[in-house]
Amino acid sequence: MSSSGTHTSSKSLNQAEAVQDGNEKACVAQVVEKKDTEQEPEGDFSKWTFPSPEVIQEELSKEFTHEQKEKVWSEAAEAVKTSYDRLLGRWKEEMDTLLVYAGVSSAVLTAFNVESYHLLQPDPTDPTLAVLKQISAQLNGYTFTPPFLNATNTTAGSGNVTSVPFQAPASAVWLNSLWFSSLVFSFAAALLALFVKQWIYEAMVGGTSRESARLRQYRFDGLLKWRVGTVVVVLPILLQLASVLFLAGLLVLLWTLHNTVAAIASVLVGLVFTFVIGFTLLPVFKSDCSYRSPASFAIYTLLRYTRNTVFRAIRHLCKVIYRRCTQGAMWLDVARAQFEMLGKFGYNQYDNMPTWRGRDQNVIYRQHDDLNRRIITTAYSTTADKKFLSSMPVIFSDLPIDQVSRCFSDIHEFMEAEWGQWHMPERLYYRDAITLPLCSAYGLRHILARSDKAPGWTDDVEIVFRHYFIGKEHTEKLAELACKSLCQLVVEDRENPNLYGKAYRTLECMYDERGARHTYDTLCHAKAVYEVEMAAWDPSRGFISFRNTTQAIFILLHIVRHTISGQSELSPSQTSAMLAWGQQQLSRFHQWLQDLEWNGLHKGCLAVPGEPAAVLAFPHIISRYLVRNLIDPLIALCTMPGGRALVSEELVSTIEHTWASARLAYPRSADADARIVWCTALDRIDARLAELRDIFSKD
Structure with missing residues (x-):
């Protein structure tokens, strides 16, 4: 009996728990449903606004x-590291x-120069020969007439032989x-090559962490800014120039030690050492x-x-002088304030010069976002690689907003340098029409x-x-993204x-032609554009305002079509x-057509107003936009389920009257010279108007 009662109580308890769980689930479902209902927009346009910058920022960050x-x-750090290491390896x-x-060239040149510099000195045997010739001349000048020996030669003594200076050819x-x-030049190339190897060693950075990546990017930017690649290119040119000079020297026969040689060699050596000193001091x-070296x-x-020692001495000196002032040295009391300021200056400047590595970290910290x-x-x-282009939007939220536009400046500079301003590769426009537009749409959103x-x-927008x-x-x-950002x-x-x-x-392209689906938010963005452009209608602006307004009406019809399509x-x-x-x-829209006046509209868009060609061209332009922005969208709307009920027959009649008024304002007749601008496609508007009229005549 007890067992049965326990089993019954347990079963009842389980049933009660099941009922309670069911009630809780039902309550949860009601709460969720209620929450969804509260979050769902009710379609009240007066409450809809563009999202604030803070909302956009939060949306993008999540x-x-x-x-x-x-x-x-x-991935980006690894790619930069691979390219960076490859560059340094190639330079090495x-x-x-x-x-x-350079070593072989210098050795060969030294061997030749050892022999050639003797040409710049007098031949050691030349004085001896001169003395012998002098003695022979003197002996030839004596005549023997017994019992006398007469000297008839008056040639100067041997001392004159050495008085004639040696003249190198x-x-x-x-x-x-x-x-x-x-x-x-050969020696300079070898010396600078040693410097470049030292710079390469100093520029090496290991690891792929964010800190290492920033340091590597900092080093890489330095290599580009200080044109280390240019130095690497110049060094082979120096060796080539050395070879040319060597070959030119082979054509010359004689040389001698001469002031000209010393001057030329001194200037060249001075220039080489000037560059060496400059390369050494610039990194200081x-x-x-990037010209770093030991x-x-x-x-x-x-x-x-030295700097710290000098400021330490200034501090100590000012401290002593200040103490003397406080001990009653009246002659120092006059300049007490100046000494106090000098002491503070020395105190502030002491040890504020960072270390060799520390200053890099300071600059990296200041340029954190740029790097x-x-x-x-x-x-x-x-x-x-377009994968880095497609992944840029992922990290846009990690960058300050002003850096986002600079990303696109970097992309433009690369594309212009790689392919030219007007010669972008076709794959960016035809084979891959997603990566770059999506990246730019994210950029505009940021x-x-x-x-x-x-x-x-607005410059960043551009x-x-x-x-x-x-x-x-x-x-x-x-x-x-494109619809919301552009609108x-x-x-x-x-x-x-x-x-x-x-x-x-x-x-027109993404939604009408290719079937993208609208949301309530994107339709509201398009609606805001329509209202702004309709409000901007200004007949005095001529064709430009007419075009913008018809495009706004196209957006209106676009919104209505996508609303009743059931796909949004x-x-x-x-x-x-x-x-x-x-x-x-x-x-x-109907009222705008009724109030439209054609006279003078063409003056805002045609280069030569009043000419017959202009008069003829304007109806053609008008017909193009009437068909594209008004008649074709209306036909598409009326052929959709429920669309015919939204369009009145009076609207169609007004469009017909509008076109007839345009034809009357700008008649087709003109002289023969102007007829070349008339296009037979003008008749298309009549066919499209007839098709629109047929839709209503079938009712």
Whole structure:
């Protein structure tokens, strides 16, 4: 009985727990459903606004995980390390080869110069021969007439033989000048090659951590800035020049020790040592200079020690003088304030000169953001691998916003240097129409995250925007980012007309032609652009304003079509609100057509207003935009389920009347010379109007 009761109680308890769990799950489901309902926009346009910079910043920072960012940084650092090590290795091999050649060249030149410099000295046998000739001449001057010996020769004594200075032949001077110059160039090349090997050793950085990557990027930027590659290129030229001089010297026969030779050799040696001193001292005063060597390190250390010693002495001297002032030395009390200031100066300046390695870390700390940017852009510029281009948006949120536009400046500089300004590789436009546009769309999105909008932010927009293009492919992410970013920029940056044209083309190509799906947010962005452009209608601006307004109407019809298509990600309430707004704006569109006056519109767009050619061309331009932006979108809307009910027949009649008024304002007749601008495609508008009319006549 007890066992049965226990079993029954246990079963009842289990049932009660099951019921309780069910109730809890139901409550949780209701809470979740309620939460979703609260978060779902109700379609109230008065509450919708563009996201604030802080919201955009938070959205972008959460889009990629920490692991994704670290992977991008690691890959970029590894790519830069590979390229950097390959560059240093190549330079090291070149220096090894150059040293071997310079050694052989110097040895050969030395052997020749050992023999050639004798040509610059008088022959040791020449004085002896001169004395013998003098004695012979004197003997020939004696005549013997017994019992007398008469001397008839009045030639001067032997002392005159040595009074004549030795004059080296010009050929000997040129020979030795060329050969000794060749030897100087060969020796200079070998000496500078040793310097380059020292610079390479100092520039080596191991590891792929973020700290090592920044140090390597700092070193790499220094190599580029101080043109170490140029020095490496110059050294073989020096050896080549040495060879040319040596061959030229072989054509010369005689040389002698001469002031000209000494002057030429001294100037060349002085220049070589000037460069050596400059290469040694520049790293002492410029921390990013890549001409580093043990001699530079020694000089910097000595300079730092001397500087600290001097300031230590100034501090000590000022301390003694200040103590004397306080002990009653009135003659010092007058300059007490000056000595106190000098002592403070010495105290502040003492030991503030960083160490050889410490100053690099100080500069790296100040250039932290620039170096981070250069790591990822250098990874792309040194490899041209698009994976680094596609991974840039991952780390944009780790960079200050102003560095994002600089990334695109680096990309543009690389592309211009690699392929030329107008010769980008076709794969960027045709074979891969996703990577660069998506990267630029992210860049524009990050610029919108700026909260300050300081002067010049539109320049950053232009830098990033010139990398955006519409190719033959798209993704949902690209379409969404491009639509939201471009539409918001159209509203915020009214000075850039290209933004509006590209936003219009993005909606037309990515959504209409290629089937991208709208969200409520992207439709609201497009709606904001439409309202701004409709409000900007100004007949005095002529054709430009007419074109922009018809494009805005195209955006209106685009929004309505995608709302009723059922493919957009909209809730029922959002769909209803969007359609109600669309019907109101269609009435506004109808009223705009009724108020439109054609006279004078062409003057704002045609180069030669009043000419017959201009009069003829304008109806053709008008018809093109009427078909493309108004009639074709209306036909597409009316052929969709539910679309016919949104368009009134009066609107179609107004469009027909508008075209008829344009034809009357600018008649087709003109002289024969102007008819070359008339296009038979003008008749297409009549066919499209007839097709639109047929849709209503079938009802």
